Amino acid sequence: MTPANNKQTCVIIGASHAGINCAFSLRKDGWEGNIILYDGDPEFPYHRPPLSKAYLTSEPHTPQSLLFPKENYIDDDITLKLGHRVNAIDRKEQNITLEDGTTQAYDKLVIATGARPFIPPIQGIETAKNCFAMRTALDAVNIREAFNQTAKKRVVVIGGGYIGLETAASLKKLGAQVTVIERENRVLARVTTPEMSAFFTELHQKNGVHILTSKTVITVENKGDYNVVTCDDNTTLEADIIVVGVGIIVNTELALEAGLTIKNGIQVDASMKTNDPNIYAIGDCSFHYNPHYKTNVRLESVQNAVDQAKTAAQAICGDASIIYDSIPWFWSDQFDIKLQMVGLSTGYTDMVIRKEASENSFSVWYFKDLTLLAVDAVNFAKAYILGTRFIKSGQILDKTKIEDASTPFKPNNFLKNEN
Amino acid sequence: MKKITFITSDNQSIVTEANSGNIMELAVKNKVKGIDGDCGGVCSCATCHVHVEPSFWNAIGAPDELENDMLEFDDHVSEFSRLSCQLQVSEVPDGLVLKVAK
Numbered sequence: 001m002t003p004a005n006n007k008q009t010c011v012i013i014g015a016s017h018a019g020i021n022c023a024f025s026l027r028k029d030g031w032e033g034n035i036i037l038y039d040g041d042p043e044f045p046y047h048r049p050p051l052s053k054a055y056l057t058s059e060p061h062t063p064q065s066l067l068f069p070k071e072n073y074i075d076d077d078i079t080l081k082l083g084h085r086v087n088a089i090d091r092k093e094q095n096i097t098l099e100d101g102t103t104q105a106y107d108k109l110v111i112a113t114g115a116r117p118f119i120p121p122i123q124g125i126e127t128a129k130n131c132f133a134m135r136t137a138l139d140a141v142n143i144r145e146a147f148n149q150t151a152k153k154r155v156v157v158i159g160g161g162y163i164g165l166e167t168a169a170s171l172k173k174l175g176a177q178v179t180v181i182e183r184e185n186r187v188l189a190r191v192t193t194p195e196m197s198a199f200f201t202e203l204h205q206k207n208g209v210h211i212l213t214s215k216t217v218i219t220v221e222n223k224g225d226y227n228v229v230t231c232d233d234n235t236t237l238e239a240d241i242i243v244v245g246v247g248i249i250v251n252t253e254l255a256l257e258a259g260l261t262i263k264n265g266i267q268v269d270a271s272m273k274t275n276d277p278n279i280y281a282i283g284d285c286s287f288h289y290n291p292h293y294k295t296n297v298r299l300e301s302v303q304n305a306v307d308q309a310k311t312a313a314q315a316i317c318g319d320a321s322i323i324y325d326s327i328p329w330f331w332s333d334q335f336d337i338k339l340q341m342v343g344l345s346t347g348y349t350d351m352v353i354r355k356e357a358s359e360n361s362f363s364v365w366y367f368k369d370l371t372l373l374a375v376d377a378v379n380f381a382k383a384y385i386l387g388t389r390f391i392k393s394g395q396i397l398d399k400t401k402i403e404d405a406s407t408p409f410k411p412n413n414f415l416k417n418e419n
Numbered sequence: 420m421k422k423i424t425f426i427t428s429d430n431q432s433i434v435t436e437a438n439s440g441n442i443m444e445l446a447v448k449n450k451v452k453g454i455d456g457d458c459g460g461v462c463s464c465a466t467c468h469v470h471v472e473p474s475f476w477n478a479i480g481a482p483d484e485l486e487n488d489m490l491e492f493d494d495h496v497s498e499f500s501r502l503s504c505q506l507q508v509s510e511v512p513d514g515l516v517l518k519v520a521k
Contacts, residue, residue, distance in 0.1 A: 028450070047459040054461070065459055069448050303464070306457050331463040338485065340463060381488035385465065389492060411492060 008033035010316060011096060011104055013086050013254065014112030015039035016048060018283030018305035020067045022110050025313030027076045035078045036104060038096075042083035043137040044070065049302060051140040052163055053333045056170035060144070064137050089258040091276055108316050111266060111274070111281040112309070113251035115300065120158070120246055124220040128227050131220070131242040134163050143167070146241050153177060156229050156239035158217050160187030162332050164245035165200060168209050169334040171241075179210040179237055181217055181229070183246075190247075193345065195353065195364060196376055200334070203360075207335050248300065250285050263287045265298035270323040271315035272308050280316065282308040291325045292391075293344050293373075301330045327391055329384075336360070340384035343374030343391045352403045356380055363387070370396050382409055390414075421513045425451040425469075428521050442511065443467040443504035446519075453519040460504035465489045467503040472516035479511060495520045 010026060012019045015037040023035050039045075046064035055062065073080060088097040089111075095103045117133035125131060130146040132139050147153060153176040157164045160182030168178045180187065186197035187204075201211050215231040220242065229237045252262050261267040261275045265287030272280045272288070283305035287298045307326040314322045332339045337360060348366035355362045363383030364376040371394070375387025389411070390397060396416040401407045407414070425433045425446055435449045446454035446467070455466035462485055471479050476499055482490060483505075490500045503517065 049459060050461075069444075072448060072450075302457060302459075306455070329464070331458065331461075333461070338463070381462075381485055382491055385489060385492045389494070 008107040009105060010035050010108040010110065011106035012037045012110040012112055013039075013096065014110075014114055014251075014283070014285075015041070015045045015080060015082065016112065016114055016283070016305070017067065017302050018114070018309045019110065019112035020045045021306045021309035022112065022282060022313050023078045024068060024072070024076060025310045026316060027078070029313050029317040029319075031313070031317055033107070035076075036081060037079065038081045038084045038086050038098070038104075040083065040085040041136055041138075044082065045080070046137055048135075049331075051137065052134050052166035053170060055140050056144060056167065057173050060148070086254060089254055089279075091258050091279070094278065107278065109279045110312055110316075111255055111279065111285060112283045112305075113254060114284040115248035115250045117244060118247045118249050119244055120217075122158075122217050122220055124222065124227075125242075125244075127222050128220045128242055129222050129225065130240060131227070131244065133244050134167050135248075143171075143241065143243060147171065147174060147176065150226075150240035152226070152240055154226070154237075154239050155179070155241045155243065156181060156227075156237055157243045157245060158229075159244065159246035160184075160189075160211065160213070161191060161245055161247065162188070164243065165204065166332060166334055167243050167245065168204065169207070171243075172204075172207055172209050173335070176241075178208075179212060179239075180204065181215050181231065181237075182211070182213045183216045185214045187211060187213065192376065193351065193364065193366075195351070199378065203335060203337060248284070250298070252285060255281065255285075263296070270325075271320075272312040272324060273315060280312040282312050288324060290328075290344070291323065292327055293346075295344075295346075297344065299328055301328060303329045327388060329388070336379075338379055338381070340377045340381060341374065342384055342388045343372070345374035345376075348373050350399075352399045354383070354402050355405055356409075357405065365397075365399070365402055367397075367399065372397055386411060386414075421508060421511070421515070423508070423511070424514075424516045425449070425454070426516065426518045427452045428519055437508045440508055441504050442469070442506040442508060442517070443502075445508060446503060451519060453521070454503060456504055458504075462486055462489060462502060462505055465493060465502060468493060468495065468520035469501055469503045469517040470497050470520055471499045471501055472518065473499055475512055475515050479506065479515075493520070 045067045085099045095105045155176045155178045157168045157180045188197045219230045221228045227239045255266045266281035284300045311324040329342045345366040352365040361379040366374040377384035398416045443456040457466045458464035
């Protein structure tokens with residue numbers, strides 16, 4: 001770090017996993033100038049994954065799990081401007097404008113604006129009783145409060161993705177009567193394979209969650225204390241609480257208006273830099289190249305947010321050689337199931353399922369011809385860890401041995417013989 | 420107040436004090452290099468791997484099944500490996516020494 005950098009300012013828009021980790025990484029990597037973060041969310045920066053999982057089922061007034069303790073922001077001289085929305089980026093003047101009209105100059109700008117829930121244009125949804133998304137701490141608090149206040153605790157979850165299913169599982173655990181309505185013909189249709197969808201459908205049904213597929217909600221009618229939810233096939237359900245989890249809208253508006261290149265997210269290079277050399281984009285909002293899979297992707301995950309934050313920080317601190325090359329990973333907790341996923345299964349040609357002796361413990365291995373692309377591990381972390389190692393090493397595996405549960409689960413047992 | 424010492428992979432010794440919480444959070448708070456805790460402490464990411472100083476192993480004890488599964492095929496696993504998010508300050512001995520795994 002050159003002394004000239006002492007007076008530089010790095011502004012970060014978005015104070016969640018990506019933005020906050022970028023701020024602390026900048027300090028660790030030697031950034032001596034100002035670091036100022038802005039976020040419309042007034043809550044002190046917190047872990048998002050627990051919101052739909054442990055937080056929902058925790059005791060009332062449990063505090064949010066903080067990304068970093070408050071003292072660390074003081075120690076590292078990181079300025080948080082929470083509850084402050086950014087309205088515009090002026091690349092020529094190198095400043096941002098807040099919603100109250102004030103401006104803040106930057107030398108380097110990091111866009112970590114993430115995404116917001118998509119609320120489908122369902123007739124009556126805007127006036128529905130106790131209708132929430134599940135993205136922010138406030139959403140989780142609101143859902144919990146509504147749950148405690150309603151007598152019948154009938155919940156309709158619109159959308160059978162991870163957020164919808166996790167929320168359904170948590171509310172079911174609390175004693176709700178839960179129905180999930182999915183538009184596609186299976187849950188998790190956009191994010192995983194038919195086999196995994198079938199497993200999670202059965203898991204929820206066994207636990208008493210009603211799963212309705214191939215149905216689209218067309219109207220929601222507020223009846224005062226509850227709602228009537230009507231689907232396109234005339235199915236009607238009464239709901240005291242509605243949770244909407246049908247997907248997200250990427251927050252690219254600021255970047256778009258500033259003239260940055262937008263594809264399926266904000267286009268960045270290997271160091272998370274946009275087409276403006278002083279502006280970086282990280283986390284859910286970045287459209288980036290994954291060298292391992294040789295493809296451009298946009299990912300919604302903690303891993304992606306944290307790793308891209310570290311990459312951008314190093315690049316901003318002057319490491320010109322840094323390349324983002326993480327293997328994506330992800331997890332989901334529903335009922336007594338821990339799902340851990342590594343890699344990207346897109347484009348797989350065949351799949352091997354290995355079932356362990358203990359119930360509900362298995363792994364799905366996705367291959368493109370001989371190459372292992374991804375592993376989904378259900379209550380079997382060993383497969384997740386070993387899958388990660390094999391994906392990185394590119395070793396050729398013996399699919400029949402993986403499939404055969406009598407083959408002891410040891411790395412060398414799965415390698416294809418060289419000769 | 421318990422004293423817990425972290426030794427990083429470049430041999431830096433960081434002495435910390437705490438009453439509650441888990442050891443991963445304590446390490447993050449004290450900026451211990453090599454402890455990230457990306458998943459927030461739910462035993463999902465293995466970015467908080469430590470080696471317990473052998474003399475404390477009996478007091479700490481072996482990991483449960485999930486944690487053990489996370490560790491078994493880690494490149495840097497040892498017989499004293501634990502994931503620090505699964506260790507509660509209230510349950511570990513005072514003076515504990517932990518080496519951060521590579």
